[in-house]
Amino acid sequence: MSTDHIAVLKVREALLVTVPSDPEDATVAALQEQVLRAMERHAGKGLVLDLSGVETVDSYFARTITETAQMVGLMGGRTVLAGMRPSVAMTTVQLGLLFPNALTALDVDRALDLLATPEPDGRRP
Amino acid sequence: MMRRDVSQQTTEVTAEEWVRRKEFVGFTEQDAQWLRELRPAADAFVGDVVEELYRRFLACEETNAFFPDEAAVARVKALQTAYFRGLTQGEYGEAYLVDRLKIGRVHQRIGLSPRWYMGAYALYAQLVTPRVLAAYPADPVKGQRTLVALLKLMNLDQELAVTTYLAAREAVISQQAREILEIATPVVQIWDGVVAAPLIGSLDTARTQQFMERLLERVVETNSSVALVDITGVPTIDTVTAQHLIETVTAVRLLGAQVVLTGVRPVIAQTLVHLGVDLSDIITRSSLAAGLHVALDILKLQVTGKRPA
Amino acid sequence: MNQAPGGDVVIHSERDIVGARKAVRLAATALGFGLTDVTRIVTAASELARNIVCYAGSGRLRWRGLDAGDRVGLELIFEDRGPGIADLAQAMQDGYTSGRGLGLGLPGTKRLMDEMEIQSTVGQGTIVTVRKWRKT
Numbered sequence: 331m332s333t334d335h336i337a338v339l340k341v342r343e344a345l346l347v348t349v350p351s352d353p354e355d356a357t358v359a360a361l362q363e364q365v366l367r368a369m370e371r372h373a374g375k376g377l378v379l380d381l382s383g384v385e386t387v388d389s390y391f392a393r394t395i396t397e398t399a400q401m402v403g404l405m406g407g408r409t410v411l412a413g414m415r416p417s418v419a420m421t422t423v424q425l426g427l428l429f430p431n432a433l434t435a436l437d438v439d440r441a442l443d444l445l446a447t448p449e450p451d452g453r454r455p
Numbered sequence: 456m457m458r459r460d461v462s463q464q465t466t467e468v469t470a471e472e473w474v475r476r477k478e479f480v481g482f483t484e485q486d487a488q489w490l491r492e493l494r495p496a497a498d499a500f501v502g503d504v505v506e507e508l509y510r511r512f513l514a515c516e517e518t519n520a521f522f523p524d525e526a527a528v529a530r531v532k533a534l535q536t537a538y539f540r541g542l543t544q545g546e547y548g549e550a551y552l553v554d555r556l557k558i559g560r561v562h563q564r565i566g567l568s569p570r571w572y573m574g575a576y577a578l579y580a581q582l583v584t585p586r587v588l589a590a591y592p593a594d595p596v597k598g599q600r601t602l603v604a605l606l607k608l609m610n611l612d613q614e615l616a617v618t619t620y621l622a623a624r625e626a627v628i629s630q631q632a633r634e635i636l637e638i639a640t641p642v643v644q645i646w647d648g649v650v651a652a653p654l655i656g657s658l659d660t661a662r663t664q665q666f667m668e669r670l671l672e673r674v675v676e677t678n679s680s681v682a683l684v685d686i687t688g689v690p691t692i693d694t695v696t697a698q699h700l701i702e703t704v705t706a707v708r709l710l711g712a713q714v715v716l717t718g719v720r721p722v723i724a725q726t727l728v729h730l731g732v733d734l735s736d737i738i739t740r741s742s743l744a745a746g747l748h749v750a751l752d753i754l755k756l757q758v759t760g761k762r763p764a
Numbered sequence: 765m766n767q768a769p770g771g772d773v774v775i776h777s778e779r780d781i782v783g784a785r786k787a788v789r790l791a792a793t794a795l796g797f798g799l800t801d802v803t804r805i806v807t808a809a810s811e812l813a814r815n816i817v818c819y820a821g822s823g824r825l826r827w828r829g830l831d832a833g834d835r836v837g838l839e840l841i842f843e844d845r846g847p848g849i850a851d852l853a854q855a856m857q858d859g860y861t862s863g864r865g866l867g868l869g870l871p872g873t874k875r876l877m878d879e880m881e882i883q884s885t886v887g888q889g890t891i892v893t894v895r896k897w898r899k900t
Contacts, residue, residue, distance in 0.1 A: 352785060357779040386785055386803065387812035389869050412711065417803040419709040420664070425704045425807060425872040435679060435711040447561030469833070631900075668800055 335433040336361045338368040343405075344445045345372065346438065348380040358391055362398045369405045377402045378441040379432075382413030399431035408433060412441035470617060471547060476611060482547070484605075486604035491545030493601050496590035501539045504582045505532050511578060518571055542608055555612050559619025569617045573620045576613055578681040642664045642673040642682075649750045650679045650744065653718075655688035663699040667706055674712050681750040682707050685743045687718030697732040704737050713738070713753060717746035770828035775816045777840075784813040788840065795829050795838050797898055803820050804876040805838060805896050811873045812892055814871045819868070820846020820890070830895065837878075837897040848886040856882075 333385050336357065348359060354356075365377055379395065399409035403429045409432040414422075435441035468476075477483075509532055512518040522528045543553065562572060584602060591598030624639040640662070642652040650673050654666065674682055684703065689696065704714040719727075727734060740746045751758065773780065773787055782851050788809040792802045809825070816823035823844030824890050830837035870892075874880045877894040884890040 352782060354782040385789075386806050386810060386813065388807050389872075390810075390814060393598055411709070414709050414711070416668065416675060416706075416710065417800040420667055420800055420805045421803045421876065422709060423706045424804065424875050425811075425869070426875075427872075428705075429709070434709055436675070436680070437711075440680075440711065445635040664800070 336364050338364050340368075340372055341378075342442050342446065343374040344442060345369065345377045346380065346442075349384050351367065351383045351385050352396050353384075353391070355390055358394045362394055362401075365398055366401055366405075369402060369407060373405065374407065375445040376407030377409045378412055378435075378438055378445065379409065380438050380441075381418070382415070382437070384415065384416065384418060385419050387414075387422050387427070389425065389427060392422065392429065396429055396431060399429065403431055408445060410435050410441040410444055412436070412438045444445060463547065467556060467619045468552065470549050470552065473549070476614060477547070480607050480610060482604070482607045482611060486607060487545055487547055489597070489601040489604045490543045490608065493587065493590065493605070494540075494543040494545070496587070496620055497543045498540065500583075500586045500590075501536055504539065504579070504586070505535050507582055508535065508578055510576075521565070521567060540607060542612075547608065547680055552615070555615045556619050556641055558612075559658075560614040562616065563620045563623035569620055572620075573613060579609060587635070640669055642669050644673070644677045644679065645747070646750070646754075648677075648679050648754050649681045649683065649747070650674060650677055651683040651685065651744070651746075653685040653688060657689065657691065658696040658699045660695075660699070663703065667703050670703065671706060671710060674707060676708055680712050681753050682712055682714050683743060683746040683750060684714055684716050685718040685746070686716065686723065687720070687743070689718075690721070692723050692726050692730075694730055694732070697727060697730060701732070701734075701737075715740060715746040715749050717743045770826075772824055772826040774822070774824055775813050777823045778817055781810055781813045782818060783882075787809050787825075788827060788838075791827050791829070792838055792896075795836055795839070795898075796900075797896070800822035801896060801898065805840075808873045808876040808894055808896075809840055811869050812840070812894070815868050815892075816842060816844045818845070823889075830897075832897075835897045835899050837895050839893065839895045842892040842894075843889070845889040848888055848890055849882070849884040850886055852882060852884060 336347060336350075345365060347365060350357065350359065353361070369377070377398070395411070400408045411429060411432050412435045414434065433441075433444060435444050492563060509528065513522065513528070522531065536559075541551070562569075587602045587605060588595070588598045591601065609675070630639060640652065640654070642650050645651045650670070652666070652670050653672075656662070658666070670682060670684070673679070684700070686692075686700070692700075700716070704716070707714045714737060716734070716737055719739045719741055740749060771787060771791070773786060784893050785806050789802060789806050792805045797805065805886070813825060818895070821844075823842060823846065826841045826843070828839050830839055835851055843892070849868070855868050856874070857871065870880075879893075879895040881893045882890065
């Protein structure tokens, strides 16, 4: 099974990454790599992670996402997790995983809206 | 317990369980043998016994109701005869078990409570006792042992019938309980982008899962940014319930929506503070109406009066 | 009643974690578990498979369907010949959040499943068995 290719798109001054449904560790690590390189090049408002296709979030995934959000933060941007599935949200909560540095939104549209408006206190999960 | 893959038909009592029950009442191979030997005599008196049995059923108002017409009576008498003959067939293994299990299920379906069924057995015992003993004039000891064997088997049959009856009732009750759970946790869209979920009753782990699942799915379905979770109907709040509430709020947030916890009465507020539960991160209000105000605020909406015509 | 599914996979590298997830997803779905429960089971499997990769180097996952009359279940057994867990009580207690890369995430995984049993001997290895049931 080859590593899924991660595409980082530039949309409305932010970066958009659509996360594949069941990424292996190498893919998740590559995602972080790609995002940081893109942030370097585009230094936009932040990152939107489209999680609508994701079926499993385990501790490694959560950790990597959190790290990525932290790094994006250090580079001056905000991170929004978009479209998480109910089953994933419930499991994540039960497992006790948190995403302290990321905002959340129902879908990519709203995520981009969120990044576009400079809110002093964002919604934090 | 891993059960042998027999068929759907032995779900209430497994083949292994049947063996154990026979052992418990002391129904042995010898008993089976005696009953086999009783067959000719039993076949001779079964007609009488069934007639007498039904005479009593029809005479009694409550049991009479189960036999609406002649045809029904004739059908049931035939079944009863077959049942009785089954007692002396000589083989009391799985096939016998499967057959007898059907009886209890049928009784539950038609609403015949075990009381009548066991009453009928009492009548059976009265009717067969003199007849069985009379079949062994030269060997009263054998007659007695055969009678005991028959009574043991009839007892086992009663146990089976009661077990399946209860199992069928349990299934109905479980189904109703599930339905109650469904009714008790509706999640209603009260405005564009706002859902409200009144929680009624306590929040155990099972109910929380159910509730969370419904709430999250509805939030996604309706594209809501705000979920009002109303706990007016939650009588007591303990650490576990509070924990579950917090989990629910966290999960909704992960989806990208906000939660407003409403219906936090003074008593609940007090308990939560005493329990040391940290709800500082969650917006709370004492009433659903107040929660709606917050929701509209979040959605940047405003309610204005209509201009007079 | 259909034949209960069963099988096993070797867990040797990070790649195998996804393999384990996929196999478990299939098994859980085949047994009729709802989506949320499937997600829980798969996530638990991911955590336990990851433990093998991280702490033992290699190991095995075996799974089988269970049938107990009024309910049906899935059993996962994670086995390795790794260093073993020195303090099991401690491991079952590490904080509510397991996402910090510390510890084995066992309490969280336990919460996702209905039953969990751990046998571990220092220097010899570990067997973690988890089960999830659903009423039929």
